Structures are given as structure tokens and as C-alpha cells.
Amino acid sequence: MNSSEFHAYLGGNEGEGPLVVFLHGGGYSGLTWAPLNDALTKLVKCQTLAIDLRGHGCSISDDEVDLSADTMAKDISDIIEDHVKSLETHPEVVLIGHSMGGALAVHASLEGQISGLIGLVVVDVVEGTAMDALSSMQSFLRSRPKCFPSIENAIEWSMKSGQVRNSDSARISMPGQLKNTNSNQCVAVEVPEKEPEITKNGDATSSLPVTSEDSIKEEEEENEPKEKQFKPPTPTDTSPVKPYAWRIDLAQTETHWTGWFTNLSSKFLSVPATKMLILAGIDRLDRDLTVGQMQGKFQMQVLPQAGHAVHEDVPDRMAEVLATFLIRNKFAEAKDEFTPSFPAC
Numbered sequence: 001m002n003s004s005e006f007h008a009y010l011g012g013n014e015g016e017g018p019l020v021v022f023l024h025g026g027g028y029s030g031l032t033w034a035p036l037n038d039a040l041t042k043l044v045k046c047q048t049l050a051i052d053l054r055g056h057g058c059s060i061s062d063d064e065v066d067l068s069a070d071t072m073a074k075d076i077s078d079i080i081e082d083h084v085k086s087l088e089t090h091p092e093v094v095l096i097g098h099s100m101g102g103a104l105a106v107h108a109s110l111e112g113q114i115s116g117l118i119g120l121v122v123v124d125v126v127e128g129t130a131m132d133a134l135s136s137m138q139s140f141l142r143s144r145p146k147c148f149p150s151i152e153n154a155i156e157w158s159m160k161s162g163q164v165r166n167s168d169s170a171r172i173s174m175p176g177q178l179k180n181t182n183s184n185q186c187v188a189v190e191v192p193e194k195e196p197e198i199t200k201n202g203d204a205t206s207s208l209p210v211t212s213e214d215s216i217k218e219e220e221e222e223n224e225p226k227e228k229q230f231k232p233p234t235p236t237d238t239s240p241v242k243p244y245a246w247r248i249d250l251a252q253t254e255t256h257w258t259g260w261f262t263n264l265s266s267k268f269l270s271v272p273a274t275k276m277l278i279l280a281g282i283d284r285l286d287r288d289l290t291v292g293q294m295q296g297k298f299q300m301q302v303l304p305q306a307g308h309a310v311h312e313d314v315p316d317r318m319a320e321v322l323a324t325f326l327i328r329n330k331f332a333e334a335k336d337e338f339t340p341s342f343p344a345c
Contacts, residue, residue: 006079007058009050011037017046017332018118019091021080024050025099025309026067027250029057029176031188032098035169036311039319043338044326047091051079053101055248057176058186067100067253069107069260076104077113084115094119094331096322098311103130103260109271119331120268121276121322124310127264128286134257137250147181147245154178154244162307169312178244186247265289269297274329278321280306299325 097105
């Protein structure tokens, strides 16, 4: 029996524009998209859904290490379907995925179960580079600290290690990657109970605005527009006796890694939706994608000032790129303060 409970963050204005669905990379959580969400919803009219994927963030799954592409693609399509059903209108859908989430966005798009899918954006993942990196992934995971004395210490590590280059983003995203070893819960899930807003066969996907503290509490400020409810937390921790460890042990999921990326380039090119690939460096482009880009099968944008976590390192710049993509393809309308520029690449 499936006892999974999926958690998600909602942003933008319900009933306004397309539904932009964010899928995070391995080890991250939906909080990784908070700065980008805030920037994007100021530029275009849209509604957003950032999912904590299986085994990540605040989601609780019956099998947290079954991160196979098929299983997670099914999770994604079911969550989107149930969320859309809960809305008064059925918006068109744009999938945006980073790293592992980008690969899963491709798999979910090809399943054909996401009604109204019009756009796909993959962030800094291509088949060749990803497959090459897998051989050193276990060494990388072993090199990371296994636990942290405080959330501030974890934030400091994420900056010094180069995982994130933007300190504001690091302060937001790290809580979703950690669990409190005393409670064995994700730091971001230590909040008051809230009635689920999205259900799937009796399983729940709850959404909540986020604010700051060691754990993230719910907050709704009066007279605050919905587009600002996806609040960036600023976690702090002053207790020396509360250890924090990684929310998920990615090393245990190794059997599924190749399944995420095998034939990813050809699958991406086969998705029958308008596509964009955002990269931190042109060296990440493989032959199939180079040919596909020259044939105009997708739009490409390179943001060389960013690292792998492009959306965290330069959220304002990436928001402009995404907003232009949405407006250029007539998926969304610009807000008054944004005038898109249409790049050649």
C-alpha cells in the first residue's frame, strides 16, 4: 500500500497564467527554488508549485531510496494532476528541473500523463557530462561532512565548498537538505500541523509559505499578495547540542543514477513541448544537443557567471531568462515592470 506523503510549496497567484512546476536536484528540496520563484513571479503572471521529491525535503515516502526514473516520474505526474484538479481552472503546465530534477522532468514529459504540458526547461544537466560525473559521485558524497553542529555551520560549508555561490540562496536552501538527528525529521518539516491542500489517493501534498528560524514556521501576513507568500527563510541555530545530518543518503540510491541520464539527450529532443536548456557552461553541451540546437529544436541559454546551482547563484538573471521564454512563446503575460529582451540564443 502506498503511504507516501508529498510536500510542495505554492507561489504566484492561483488562477493567473500557467502553472510552473519546479523539480529540484538530488539532495536538494523545493526550497532551492525560493529565490527564483520570488524573482520570476514579480516579472510574469504565473502560479508555481515546487515539489519536495521522493526521499527529499519534507516528503515522506514508503520507499525513500526508490529513486528510479519511472517511480519518480509517476510521482511527479500524479502530484501535478491532483494539484490541477484542486484548482478552479486547469492551467497549462511548464516543467522546470535542475540536475536530477531536469532528467526527471524529461522522463515525466515523455510519459504523456501531464495534461496541458506546453513547456520544458532543463537546468545544467546533459547526458555526457552527467554520466561521466557518476564515476566520482561516491567519492564526492564521502568527502562531505556527515553532520553539522548547527544550520549556520551547514550554510557556511555550502558556501566554502562551492555548492552555492550566493549566500542568500544558501541560507534558504540548506534547511531543506538537512534533518534534525534528534527528531529524525527534515528541518523544514518541524512546523505546526496544517491541513493538506493536495491529496493523492489518500496521500497528502501540503503546501505552506515559509519563514525563518531553526525550523520553518507558517506565516501569512495580512494584506500580503500571494506572489510573495513563497518566503525565503533565514535559519539560525544557537544550540550546540542539536546535530544536523543530510536529509537523504544519496549513496544508497546509486543503482538508479544511470537510469536518470541514459539517453537523456535524445529523450529531451523527443519531448513534444517547447524546450529550453539553461547551462552554466558551453562545455556541458554534447553532440546530440549541439546538433539539435543548431536545428532549432530547443532554445539554449548559457549563464557562465553561475555554478551548477544556476537558479540559486543568479536567481534574478535566471528569472529574466525564464520570463522571456514564457512571454516569447505566449505562455505567460509580463507584469508592468518587466520588458523582455529576446536573445538570439
